Amino acid sequence: MDVFDMKQRSILVGTVLVASALTIFGILMLRQPTLNSPGLSTSGNREHNSNSSLPTLSRQEQHESGVTHVLVTGGAGYIGSHAALRLLNDSHRVTILDNLSRGNIGAVKVLEKLFPKPGRLQFIYADLGDPRAVNKIFAENAFDAVIHFAAVAYVGESTLDPLRYYHNITSNTLVVLEAMASHGVKRLIYSSTCATYGEPKKMPITEDTPQLPINPYGKAKKMAEDIIRDFSKNSDMAVVILRYFNVIGSDPEGRLGEAPRPELREHGRISGACFDAASGITTGLKVRGTDYNTPDGTCIRDYIDVNDLIDAHVKALANAESRQVKTYNVGTGRGKSVKEFVEACKIATGADIKVKYLDRRPGDYAEVYSDPSKIRQELNWTAQYTDLQESLKIAWRWRKSHTNGYGPPTDEH
Numbered sequence: 450m451d452v453f454d455m456k457q458r459s460i461l462v463g464t465v466l467v468a469s470a471l472t473i474f475g476i477l478m479l480r481q482p483t484l485n486s487p488g489l490s491t492s493g494n495r496e497h498n499s500n501s502s503l504p505t506l507s508r509q510e511q512h513e514s515g516v517t518h519v520l521v522t523g524g525a526g527y528i529g530s531h532a533a534l535r536l537l538n539d540s541h542r543v544t545i546l547d548n549l550s551r552g553n554i555g556a557v558k559v560l561e562k563l564f565p566k567p568g569r570l571q572f573i574y575a576d577l578g579d580p581r582a583v584n585k586i587f588a589e590n591a592f593d594a595v596i597h598f599a600a601v602a603y604v605g606e607s608t609l610d611p612l613r614y615y616h617n618i619t620s621n622t623l624v625v626l627e628a629m630a631s632h633g634v635k636r637l638i639y640s641s642t643c644a645t646y647g648e649p650k651k652m653p654i655t656e657d658t659p660q661l662p663i664n665p666y667g668k669a670k671k672m673a674e675d676i677i678r679d680f681s682k683n684s685d686m687a688v689v690i691l692r693y694f695n696v697i698g699s700d701p702e703g704r705l706g707e708a709p710r711p712e713l714r715e716h717g718r719i720s721g722a723c724f725d726a727a728s729g730i731t732t733g734l735k736v737r738g739t740d741y742n743t744p745d746g747t748c749i750r751d752y753i754d755v756n757d758l759i760d761a762h763v764k765a766l767a768n769a770e771s772r773q774v775k776t777y778n779v780g781t782g783r784g785k786s787v788k789e790f791v792e793a794c795k796i797a798t799g800a801d802i803k804v805k806y807l808d809r810r811p812g813d814y815a816e817v818y819s820d821p822s823k824i825r826q827e828l829n830w831t832a833q834y835t836d837l838q839e840s841l842k843i844a845w846r847w848r849k850s851h852t853n854g855y856g857p858p859t860d861e862h
């Protein structure tokens with residue numbers, strides 16, 4: 450969400466390093482029970498296991514009929530962790546690949562606790578920017594599908610640090626695609642964004658609206674889409690590209706939530722900013738621009754609940770077809786103004802959030818909302834969580850009971 454301030458860029462490197470050291474310990478503990486499941490013969494059904502350096506096959510190395518083994522990149526992040534939860538609950542097998550640069554090992558630990566049975570969930574700490582590491586992971590695991598969430602995803606940050614975006618979005622997607630191609634993994638669901646459309650003249654946005662992105666984030670995602678489409682022309686891969694609108698909400702059962710790194714707060718999205726104001730972490734909310742050509746003068750966006758979004762991924766996974774790239778908008782089809790959002794957030798949190806109205810910020814556009822009819826017609830998907838206040842209430846419940854995110858609990862309540 451582009452409506453809020455994003456001046457502060459100081460990243461607490463020291464804190465991150467210490468946190469990484471601590472989490473790596475946690476990961477090693479975590480990998481122990483799931484990584485090796487001895488007792489299986491080496492009669493894997495993949496020809497390229499023949500040169501495997503491992504003495505025996507773990508469960509992950511064999512395809513299992515009736516079970517889809519999904520590689521979830523970025524599965525320690527906000528959307529990826531919710532996807533992993535749903536896939537595991539649907540009895541799929543999940544491997545999370547994440548380098549925790551922005552995600553939370555705490556989310557992985559929650560999933561581990563919920564699905565402790567060996568062979569269901571595997572966490573691999575790795576960097577998608579490292580092709581050799583990625584290739585090795587594909588060689589050692591029989592993935593049936595990949596959902597590629599891992600990315601950096603803040604519009605404001607992308608204008609300040611474009612190479613970080615082209616590297617971690619475009620180039621890393623190429624690494625994933627090459628690994629899939631050389632290891633015969635034939636189903637891909639790709640996380641794209643409405644930012645690839647830029648500033649369309651006509652609303653709502655359909656999948657045929659021209660893609661003319663205006664910031665490095667949108668451009669990097671568009672390039673990744675182009676690479677995938679070009680590759681698919683001469684491949685039998687089954688691909689679904691989902692272009693998300695503004696994602697909000699969290700698991701209704703309160704097991705997972707959205708916990709962005711504190712150092713990214715200033716780049717943050719509107720729900721995070723509202724919750725920060727509601728919990729007193731910030732003194733109030735800055736709304737930039739009240740003179741847009743919209744009914745109440747503030748920007749209009751299409752807010753999609755993460756539970757609906759994940760449902761779209763599950764349907765995409767089931768309906769992906771060989772030699773096709775299907776592309777869908779995932780939104781509610783209805784725009785909500787920033788003022789409406791703030792009112793809903795006030796009610797959901799019960800907090801009297803102070804709102805400061807400021808001038809417009811350059812680069813923000815007045816109105817963005819989707820036409821989701823294609824995904825409804827083709828995948829029978831429609832948004833179910835369309836009550837903004839209810840989605841925010843659920844997300845706030847998690848936030849309030851996790852004042853320190855996925856970190857160690859704090860005493861304050």
Ligand SMILES: NC(=O)c1ccc[n+]([C@@H]2O[C@H](COP(=O)([O-])OP(=O)(O)OC[C@H]3O[C@@H](n4cnc5c(N)ncnc54)[C@H](O)[C@@H]3O)[C@@H](O)[C@H]2O)c1
Nearest residue numbers: 523526527528547548549550551552576577599600602696
């Ligand atoms: N949140 C939204 O509103 C929104 C909207 C449109 C599209 N998207 C897309 O959805 C996807 C997920 O977004 P999110 O909001 O969950 O973000 P997130 O930051 O919570 O999750 C991204 C995850 O990817 C991991 N990651 C990043 N670079 C990596 C690398 N090189 N190697 C391994 N792991 C790496 C991070 O550690 C993190 O856990 C992204 O592709 C994003 O562009 C999000």
Ligand SMILES: *[C@@H]1O[C@H](CO)[C@@H](O)[C@H](O)[C@H]1NC(C)=O
Nearest residue numbers: 497498500501587588631632
């Ligand atoms: C081992 O298998 C991989 C594919 O998984 C292949 O690219 C590689 O060339 C093989 N190496 C040898 C020595 O056969």
Ligand SMILES: *[C@@H]1O[C@H](CO)[C@@H](O)[C@H](O)[C@H]1NC(C)=O
Nearest residue numbers: 534535536538539700701702
């Ligand atoms: C998990 O699966 C059960 C049925 O097996 C279902 O009732 C429940 O809603 C599912 N939960 C999630 C989060 O998908």
Ligand SMILES: *[C@@H]1O[C@H](CO)[C@@H](O)[C@H](O)[C@H]1NC(C)=O
Nearest residue numbers: 469548549550576577578617
């Ligand atoms: C995550 O990956 C990036 C490259 O994409 C790398 O530069 C960085 O060091 C990694 N972070 C961690 C904590 O491993």
Ligand SMILES: *[C@@H]1O[C@H](CO)[C@@H](O)[C@H](O)[C@H]1NC(C)=O
Nearest residue numbers: 550551601612613614616617
């Ligand atoms: C992204 O890429 C840059 C290199 O451009 C790297 O320094 C950084 O650590 C990478 N990872 C993240 C999460 O930004």
Ligand SMILES: *[C@@H]1O[C@H](CO)[C@@H](O)[C@H](O)[C@H]1NC(C)=O
Nearest residue numbers: 760825828829830831832833
């Ligand atoms: C479409 O989805 C609805 C519920 O979301 C379901 O009741 C209906 O049977 C589905 N229709 C088809 C054709 O699958």
